[in-house]
Amino acid sequence: MADNNPFDRKPARTLGEALNERGISRRSFLKFASYTASIMALPPAAATAMAEGLAAARRQSVIWLSFQECTGCTESFTRAKAPSIEDLIFDFISLDYHHTLQNASGHLAELAREQAMEENKGEYLVIVDGSVPLKDDGIYSTIAGMTNLQMLEDTVRNAKAVISVGSCAAFGGIPGADPNPTGAVAIDRIITDKPVINLPGCPPIPEVMTGTVAYLLSFDGIPELDHLGRPKAFFGEAIHDRCYRRPFYEKGMFAKSFDDEGARQGWCLFEVGCKGPVTYNACATLKWNGGVSFPIQSGHGCLGCSEPGFWDLGGFYKPLSTGKDGVLKYAAGAAAAGVAIGAASAYAVRSRRKTIMGNATQPVATPDEKEAK
Amino acid sequence: MAGHGGSRVSGAPCASDRATGMAYSVLAEIGRLLEALATDGRSDAIDLRSLPLTDADREQLLELLGPGEVTAELDVAGRSTVRETAFAGVWWICHRGADDRVASEEIAVCPVPSIVVSHPADISAAARRIQQTLSESTPGQAEAS
Numbered sequence: 001m002a003d004n005n006p007f008d009r010k011p012a013r014t015l016g017e018a019l020n021e022r023g024i025s026r027r028s029f030l031k032f033a034s035y036t037a038s039i040m041a042l043p044p045a046a047a048t049a050m051a052e053g054l055a056a057a058r059r060q061s062v063i064w065l066s067f068q069e070c071t072g073c074t075e076s077f078t079r080a081k082a083p084s085i086e087d088l089i090f091d092f093i094s095l096d097y098h099h100t101l102q103n104a105s106g107h108l109a110e111l112a113r114e115q116a117m118e119e120n121k122g123e124y125l126v127i128v129d130g131s132v133p134l135k136d137d138g139i140y141s142t143i144a145g146m147t148n149l150q151m152l153e154d155t156v157r158n159a160k161a162v163i164s165v166g167s168c169a170a171f172g173g174i175p176g177a178d179p180n181p182t183g184a185v186a187i188d189r190i191i192t193d194k195p196v197i198n199l200p201g202c203p204p205i206p207e208v209m210t211g212t213v214a215y216l217l218s219f220d221g222i223p224e225l226d227h228l229g230r231p232k233a234f235f236g237e238a239i240h241d242r243c244y245r246r247p248f249y250e251k252g253m254f255a256k257s258f259d260d261e262g263a264r265q266g267w268c269l270f271e272v273g274c275k276g277p278v279t280y281n282a283c284a285t286l287k288w289n290g291g292v293s294f295p296i297q298s299g300h301g302c303l304g305c306s307e308p309g310f311w312d313l314g315g316f317y318k319p320l321s322t323g324k325d326g327v328l329k330y331a332a333g334a335a336a337a338g339v340a341i342g343a344a345s346a347y348a349v350r351s352r353r354k355t356i357m358g359n360a361t362q363p364v365a366t367p368d369e370k371e372a373k
Numbered sequence: 374m375a376g377h378g379g380s381r382v383s384g385a386p387c388a389s390d391r392a393t394g395m396a397y398s399v400l401a402e403i404g405r406l407l408e409a410l411a412t413d414g415r416s417d418a419i420d421l422r423s424l425p426l427t428d429a430d431r432e433q434l435l436e437l438l439g440p441g442e443v444t445a446e447l448d449v450a451g452r453s454t455v456r457e458t459a460f461a462g463v464w465w466i467c468h469r470g471a472d473d474r475v476a477s478e479e480i481a482v483c484p485v486p487s488i489v490v491s492h493p494a495d496i497s498a499a500a501r502r503i504q505q506t507l508s509e510s511t512p513g514q515a516e517a518s
Contacts, residue, residue: 016494026492027449031468034488037420038477044418048487055494088450290471 016055019091029055032088036214039207039286040223040233053218054092060217061120062127063113063155064098067148068141068175068184069130073166074100076203077210079289089210092217096124099143110144117158125216126159128152128187131168131175135183152190161195161222162187165209167305170198170229177311188229195222198229200281202305207286208234228308230280239276239302242284245269263299273317274301281306395426396433399480403438403463406482410462416483422475438463445489451476455486 016026033050037043042050066074078101095101096116097109104112116124130148133140138147146154156162164187167173175184188196199208212231215223223231240246248254248268255262255269263272270277276284279302283294295302301317304310399419406417426434439459447453452469464486470476491499 020494020498025449025495027447027488027495030488031447031449031451031453034466034479035468035470035477038422038479041420041423044420044479044481045416291474 013058014056015059015092018059022091024088024091026051026055028088032214033218036211036218039282040211040215040231041236042233050214050218053220054214057092057217057220060093060213061116061124062093062095062213063116063124063159064095064101064127064129065148065151065155066099067128067130067132067152067169068182069166069168070174071100071129072203073129073169073209074098076201076206077165079206089213093125093213096120107144113155117155121158123160124158125161125163125213126156127163127165128169129164129166131172131184131186132190133175133182133184135181140182149190152187156191156194159194161197161216162191163197163199163209163212164188164229165199165204167200167202167310170200171308173202174311177309196229197222197225197231199234200228200230200306200308202303202310204306205234205282205286205288208282226280230306234282234286235280235306237280237282239279239281239284239296243276243296244284245296258299269296269299269301270321271319272301273315273319275304275307275310275313275316275320276302277320279304279307279310391427392429392433393425393427395424395430396437399424399426399434400437403460403480403482407460407462410482410484416481418482419480421478421480435465438465447488449488453488455489 016029019028020026029051030047033047033054034044037047037050064074097113099109102109102112130141132138132148132152134149138149141148143151164170168175168184169187172180172184172186175182176186186198188198197212199212201208208231211234212223215221215231223233226232226235228235240249243249245266245268248266249270253262253265253267254271255267256271257263258272263269268274274296276296283302284296287294287297303316304313307313399421402419406419409415409417421431441457441459441461441463443455443457445455447455451471452473454465454467454469456465457463458465462482462484464481464483466479466481466486466488467475468477
């Protein structure tokens with residue numbers, strides 16, 4: 001945007017210059033970068049380059065679109081208890097459009113979106129939470145007289161990149177669960193000519209969202225992604241791989257119900273339905289609520305919310321070993337035999353994961369299409 | 374108490390309260406980095422949070438490195454502590470975030486950690502600020518204060 005822009009929404013000043021005027025020193029950038037490099041498993045030396053990149057960057061215009069969603073992703077993104085290092089991300093971005101957070105409403109709200117698109121053509125970032133309904137011409141979710149599909153296509157046309165936050169945007173999520181009455185689909189099913197980064201989770205971990213945005217800003221590039229479009233830095237390992245209860249799994253020590261002795265002793269929750277072995281996310285390391293805990297630490301199995309189709313995986317409390325395709329019979333063996341078979345089951349669940357992912361990346365059938373089949 | 378990562382679980386000890394020997398592995402790595410710093414002047418760092426250190430490992434590493442001559446407290450978007458260890462050039466850096474919890478922790482092997490050094494951009498801005506302060510103050514005001 002030019003310097004003489006009367007709205008001064010995206011000043012030409014760098015973040016380093018702009019924040020210096022507010023008394024935020026370069027040490028803050030370095031601290032933020034050290035923290036971000038740490039959570040993204042980047043080498044510590046990358047923090048200096050990241051800090052310099054951030055300081056030299058312009059404030060990033062962000063247009064946040066909310067479609068078929070519950071606002072939990074926004075709640076997660078804005079979750080902060082006190083001014084701190086984690087909040088700096090809000091100084092780095094200019095949130096130019098967000099239904100829930102912006103002051104403007106009605107046509108002024110839409111004007112803000114159009115203005116941000118015009119002023120930052122080719123440079124703005126689009127964050128989407130929620131899936132897009134395609135059935136019946138997309139009439140099941142509209143905003144300002146536009147279907148979600150129309151708004152998405154219109155907004156993304158001149159965007160730099162798209163971030164799909166939450167499992168609804170990344171994989172269809174709950175709106176896309178069987179029988180998928182609105183024909184809900186993931187964003188990357190629609191947007192195929194722009195980089196789309198998937199940050200699934202229900203909701204995603206706040207640090208996963210802020211870390212990814214910080215990476216984009218610092219390095220002006222996309223972090224390395226897995227085959228489902230998720231940053232490997234956060235989704236490179238299964239919950240099970242980093243779970244502190246894993247030694248119990250390896251020893252065959254399982255809780256059989258939520259109130260038995262095994263549960264009280266903190267044993268593995270595999271047999272009460274934990275999806276940790278097939279779920280790739282950073283919950284076991286970054287944790288939630290400022291690093292306080294994560295579901296397994298609180299005594300509940302992982303639901304697998306960052307995986308495609310998690311809502312339809314057969315039940316939150318059914319062990320993976322009773323899966324429909326029977327591939328996990330080895331895992332059932334591990335539970336029965338205890339020691340030694342753990343590795344085999346881990347291999348089996350990984351194999352099954354590939355199967356699950358393979359199915360999940362196939363085009364989503366709308367209810368009508370399913371009926372036709 | 375069941376279900377907490379750092380607690381002992383009766384009947385089957387939780388791995389997190391035992392020393393695993395990792396502290397010595399990290400110490401050896403620090404030794405290699407310090408050797409490189411001494412010979413080539415090359416700085417480096419180890420991200421402690423990326424390593425599978427138990428609480429006991431961490432305590433053991435702290436003990437092995439020992440306290441040094443310099444400690445710096447920083448008030449930068451939360452609290453940070455920079456401590457030189459008993460080995461010159463080896464620094465233990467701890468950054469804290471919301472609720473004073475540890476956000477990142479690393480061992481820096483360098484003459485002075487970069488977060489302690491004033492950045493040229495901050496120095497330039499400070500120079501401008503001090504000139505502005507002087508230009509806005511009249512001699513009478515200065516005497517009165």
